[in-house]
Amino acid sequence: MPELPEVELVGRHLRPHILGRRIRHVTATAPSYFFLTSPATLRQQLPGETIRSLERIGKYLLAQLSSGRRLLLHLGMTGQLILEGAQSPRLVHGTPFVRDKHTHLVLEFADSGPKLYFRDTRKFGKVRLLMPGESDPRLDKLGPDALTLTQRILFGASRKRRAKVKSMLLDQTVTAGIGNIYADESLSLARIHPERPAMSLTESECKNLARIVRRVLTRSIEAGGSSIDDYIHPDGSKGGFQQRFRVYGREGEPCRKCGTAVSRVVIGQRSSHFCPNCQRF
DNA sequence: CAAATCCCCTGCAGGC
């Protein structure tokens, strides 16, 4: 589910519903590495806090709280932030979401508005409460946001890299927000083979690739993001960008440009899709 | 150092 466009959309959908609201009660499940801050601490510390702002940083969401503390959230692979009343993603059409065994955190507010559920089946997501002035190394290490990716950043990062260009795009310290889908889609549009050594890219290829990354991410946001198995929006609605995938998840299917079968290779433990004709090594 | 490998966790689809 969540790469930059999806996280951005979750933030946009959530803001009107949670900003300015005061947390009254917190329910959190058993400790797991989902909780960088213990559930007990969250239950104890969050009530009384008002959510002042919510910003996206790469694939993270960071909520500023009234006490000066901050709540850091990451959706991992299957994380979902769901507003009470949302349509259930996989259950019968028209059924509102109800808390289940994968719902690890519930925020109830002092007003009568909807609760907020944080659900994550695989528990790769993260939640951490940052004390005033406290920082998180994960945030500190992030590169510039991928929506503002420039040729300069890509070209600079690529110079001494023997590693594959796709790995560079996925490296959040180079640029933050690109995940497996948008890396494949961007390289496809840029007609660059994902296994090319990053250092083999020319300056003009970097310029083109940076522009394409920005455009793909922007277009996906406009289309409501990509929804594959789970929904993404806090109200339960789905995105539509997955219908426009050129290569992602299309192994064996014809390239939309030349008809050649889309190939799949594994790069850095991740499936990588490309057209072997349009994206020459 | 940089780069490759393994691991965290759960559910689902497909082959037999």
Next chain:
DNA sequence: TGCCTGCAGGGGATTT
């Protein structure tokens, strides 16, 4: 129907 394998929008720790 059931079992088994492989795979999944992420990223951190460990190894080479």
